[in-house]
Amino acid sequence: MAGKKRKIDWTPRAVSDKIAIMEYWRNRNHSMNFPIKLEKLFNDSLELLSIQPEMGLTFSKSPNIKYKAIRGYRLYYLFDPQTLTLLTIWDTRRNLEKIKL
Secondary structure, rough: OOOOOOEEEEEEEEEHHHHHHHHHHHHOOOOOHHHHHHHHHHHHHHHHHHOOOOHOEOOOOOOEEEEEEOOOOOEEEEOOEEEEEEEEEOOOOHHHHHHOO
């Protein structure tokens, strides 16, 4: 159902992931510049996915879960006609075998 914008829901895990990522980059760079840019990339991607969720790739461990790669991260999500639910933001440098969705 491309074209109709879905409501974007963040799971508590996704919110926690985002906070941890933003804090990591703020502490590493001693600046909020990169975390703000990264958050904008995440939000812009979610807005696009809310309209065209089928554009994401299918997660091999669960065919109803999709993901979109953003820089060194993946946004894992589910969707239905009304809602796109962000499950987690996964750092691709981590072992994918350890992901639990």
